[in-house]
Amino acid sequence: MNNVVESRCGILCTECEFKESMGCKGCVNIDDPFWGECPVKASCEGKSLEHCGQCVEFPCELLNSFAYDEKQGDGGRRIKQCEKWGR
Ligand code: SF4
Numbered sequence: 001m002n003n004v005v006e007s008r009c010g011i012l013c014t015e016c017e018f019k020e021s022m023g024c025k026g027c028v029n030i031d032d033p034f035w036g037e038c039p040v041k042a043s044c045e046g047k048s049l050e051h052c053g054q055c056v057e058f059p060c061e062l063l064n065s066f067a068y069d070e071k072q073g074d075g076g077r078r079i080k081q082c083e084k085w086g087r
């Protein structure tokens with residue numbers, strides 16, 4: 001079981017293809033992601049939370065729209081991961 005918080009939204013950066021190809025350290029470890037601004041990261045860090053699962057609004061509309069996005073989503077997998085990380 002993976003208890004290390006790897007992202008704000010619940011994506012597992014250790015399984016991401018860009019980790020190696022882009023040398024990405026994961027969104028919790030960087031201020032300016034190479035892919036541009038992420039509203040989830042900004043929202044989460046703005047509330048001084050480690051990840052979305054700690055938020056009173058979890059899982060909010062924004063997070064849901066990312067998680068269930070037809071092209072970029074993961075069918076809600078990241079939300080489940082936030083639940084695993086817990087509060
Ligand atoms: S979508 Fe945003 S919060 Fe999720 S891993 Fe990427 S930068 Fe982090």
Ligand code: SF4
Nearest residue numbers: 043044052055058060
């Ligand atoms: S669950 Fe939504 S409101 Fe809460 S930190 Fe994440 S993106 Fe922001």
